[in-house]
Amino acid sequence: MIRSLRSELRKISTTRSWWVLALILFGWVGLNAAGIAALGSVLVDQSGGMVGPESIPPLVYSTVTAVGYVFPLLFGALASTAEFRHQTLTPTFLATPRRGRVLGGKVGAGLIWGVVFGVVGVAASVGVGALVLQLTGVHPDLGSADNLALIARAAIAMALWAVVGVALGVLLPNQVAVIVVVLAFTQFLEPLLRLAANFWEWTAAIGRFLPGAATDALVGSSIYALIAGGAADALEWWQGGLVLGGYAVLFLAIGGLTTWRRDVT
Template sequence: MSSQLAAIRSEFLKVFTTRVWWGIGIILFVYVAFVAAGAALLFTNIPGAANSPAEAGVLTQPHLIYGFATSIGYVFPVLLGALATTGEFRHQSLTPTFLANPNRGQVLIGKLVALTGVGALYGVIALVASVGLGGAALAIGGIDPLLGDSDTWALIGRAVLAMALWGAIGVGLGAVLPSQVGAIIVVLAFTQFVEPLLRLAAGFSSITADIGRFLPGAATDALVGPSFYSLMSAQQGALEWWQGGLVLLGFAVVFAGIGAATTWRRDVT
């Protein structure tokens, strides 16, 4: 147990002693704040939007705005997780790490725990942007930001969980694809182009819809709440929130398991 805790502390130290984590965090905040506040201002200019009541179970403008924290922000924790893992191969820092702790499984678990924690921190940063600035823009425009609503706080809690799971997915992906450039290309290409197109195509038949709801972005929407992406795809039969969480956890476990069985076992120099 003590060696596992030491491995976790070591991985946290690796993350927080570099400039990468806060550089990505700043970009995350600015990006989410700009999109959330901009979309909120658009809502406030829709005739009658300020007078639309929030009904139980009905998608509301504030929840759509707050959901930007994950619907566009999830790429950042997965990217950091991938960079944290592939950087070990690129800079050959795995050699002293494995010399200090020959139990490679403990090292990988430590990295998963650490980046899950940092992913949760990114969730808080993204929510400060979407709820803070987006909610302020809604309030200025006369729309109730629903900050006293229990559903809003449930969404906030699930968003933090989703971002934490994406941090773990990034670690697993980095273990499967040790090339840093390759991992970055895969993350950006899939999250920004491939999956949005797949989700759009999934709405054309019941067969593709059944497959599409298990895509990681769709699972994130199921966990947190519907986003603009899910509305545009017109996808039916979304997963329950807990099922979406299990799908994301499954991606993290599968990627980490494949990485542990392949690249993580190879000799390092």
């Protein structure tokens, strides 16, 4: 399993997709963090005390997952589907014929590279965000235990999303299909579903288990949660993490029993 993990880590480091995605992640999260930080100071000034300055930094710092989780998800999915697309499953399974081990190595490598994405994303949301907060006169509040915990949990969420991506890529080995599914679901379908889920109490109870909602629960804050009006019974942070992990396990189990066992021709 260790050998398989090292092999999978090398597969990622020897191709370009990881740093291309990490670079876009940094830019996009940094842009959003800066924007929300700038808007936040205006909000604090205009609200006449309704919005306290302490509520702004968590919103800024959580942009890493709020707008950035799609990147580790895509990264993981591309890492898995590239094996099918370029038929590199042949040398992979020749070197490690026990396919379960390969899958284990992929999950481990996804988790480790996911942490890298978490660090890059946090560097953008906290690095750029805190700078803009400082410039606009809102205290970045980086010393607070709550904010530090939020940042750490955001990085964990990013790592989990990379694993969900790896698992999704095994379940849906067609690279084009998986890109379409990821973008359609994360950018369009899920935000809509989360909004719609808030109309009734029973749908809201189900909506908490949507992957994006679970991420917000894990991280503890998000611009979406604010827009949606902060669901009354949001999951605990660790429950959010378990839900995300649950998606990964579910996808891995189905993919591992179907596409992963197929003949490699």
